[in-house]
Amino acid sequence: MRNIGFAVVGCGTVSGYGHLPAIEALEGAKLVAVVDIDQERLKEVVKKYPQARPFTDYREALRLGEVDVVVVATLPSSHAEITLDSLRADKHVLVEKPPAMNVQECEAIVREAERVGRLCAVDFDLRYHPAFFQIREQYRKGRIGKLRAMRIIFDWYGADHRDPKRGREERLMREGSIMFGEGIHFIDMVRWITGSEFGKICCVGTNIQGYANPDHMVLISVMEDGTIVNIETSHGYGFASKDATMDRQVDLIGQYGVIKWTAEKGLIRVYGRDRTVEMDAPDVKKFVPLYKDLLESVREGKIAPNLPTIYDGYQALKVVEEADRVVTRIGFRNH
Ligand SMILES: NC(=O)c1ccc[n+]([C@@H]2O[C@H](COP(=O)([O-])OP(=O)(O)OC[C@H]3O[C@@H](n4cnc5c(N)ncnc54)[C@H](O)[C@@H]3O)[C@@H](O)[C@H]2O)c1
Structure with a gap:
């Protein structure tokens, strides 16, 4: 071949x-x-x-x-x-x-x-991230019953932690808000895990680093299937502190249990009705499995089930655009 x-x-x-x-x-x-x-x-x-x-x-x-x-x-x-x-x-x-x-x-x-x-x-590569992949598996196995709420916090110190030149971060932040540049990953995650589309969107944002676009934003929404969602995304989280710090966690709150991942521990805990199960889920990026799906899709002429397509990009951008529209109006102050 x-x-x-x-x-x-x-x-x-x-x-x-x-x-x-x-x-x-x-x-x-x-x-x-x-x-x-x-x-x-x-x-x-x-x-x-x-x-x-x-x-x-x-x-x-x-x-x-x-x-x-x-x-x-x-x-x-x-x-x-x-x-x-x-x-x-x-x-x-x-x-x-x-x-x-x-x-x-x-x-x-x-x-x-x-x-x-x-x-x-x-390249919504988070679909292949060990934590997100496993969270979705556990949910689909019915461990927590029907999903009622989902929250994602992904706060990072940004690409230029304590770098006065602010090269890469500045270039990216000039192009759009943090919801556009980073939050779009989590919007895709919510769609992929729930299998549902976003409904009405509310969003607030602030500007920690002083760029033209907000670099710390919180979006809340109700999915079409009734799941309530909040996404917090930041590149300004301690961007100038001496030591770099992050906060990354995901919770799926179900009808009778919770699936919880914290990056710091590198662990997923599934609090099911009958027992609690723990599994390793390190915070690492995985490009190879996405490429495997891409290669297979090109060869077979058929899109592999997890591979994110431009249609997913389009749906996620619709949510970003709405979030950016409302955040400018109600939440964002450039100071
Ligand atoms: N999926 C992920 O996990 C992930 C992680 C980081 C960045 N990104 C995305 O990847 C993209 C690039 O980000 P980055 O951090 O690598 O940026 P970067 O600035 O480090 O790299 C961009 C490169 O593109 C080159 N370039 C610009 N215009 C070009 C053109 N017309 N033709 C050829 N080369 C050109 C630049 O010279 C530079 O080398 C962004 O859209 C960013 O959001 C995705």
Whole structure:
């Protein structure tokens, strides 16, 4: 069987620790091209992956017949353009989150993927995170009965903890709010775990680091199936404190039990009706299983059940857009 060829566009942070090593580790995958507008970065990447052809313009990589899948890992403002051009060049795409700047752009991607009959996946990699994956499994096994409430807290110190240059964080925060850049992961998580869509949304936000967009936000909603949800997401949590700190926990509160994960302990506890069960669930990112599903989907011409697609990206962006609309009105003060 022929290897599936990959081109990675945008070889920055997430490609460095996630995409490039995953492609290299995957049997049946071949890294054909790497693309970055930053020549210095490109040189470093080629040193590490000499088998890949380097380009500064992604359009040149799209001309290579050996490229089957394009990974789009630039900043969100260029996701839609690169994704649409890749689909038009008859490539499959894995695009980073958020897949586009807004719902309208995302709709254009959904339409184009349908028109050309290519797969467009979105890197909601939390679906493969050991904790979220196991939480969903436990819930689906009926351990806590029907879900009534779900809460996710993911507060981080941000990419530039105590870094006066504020390089990466500043670039990302210029593109949108923390709900847009980060909370979108958890919006997808809630949809994936409940199997339901968001209803009315209320959202408040504040600005801890002083950027133009809120970097600490809380969203509450009622899902169409009646589950109440709250999501707290932050990149300002102790961003300037001497020691870095985080707060990450997930609770599923059911009809007769609770599933609880805390990152600090790296443990899930399932408080069922008859017994309490404990299992390991470290806070680690998993790109390889997502890539396995992507590869299988491309080979079989059928989307693997857990693989997040552009349709999931579109649904999540609708929630983000609504949250950003209401947060500006009721909750956010730029001080
Ligand atoms: N799924 C995850 O867990 C996860 C984690 C971190 C970041 N991300 C997302 O990944 C994307 C990239 O984030 P990052 O932290 O790696 O950013 P980064 O700034 O570290 O890297 C982006 C890279 O893209 C390059 N680039 C920009 N425009 C380009 C273009 N037109 N053509 C080619 N290269 C271009 C830049 O030179 C840079 O090297 C963002 O959308 C972010 O939200 C996802």
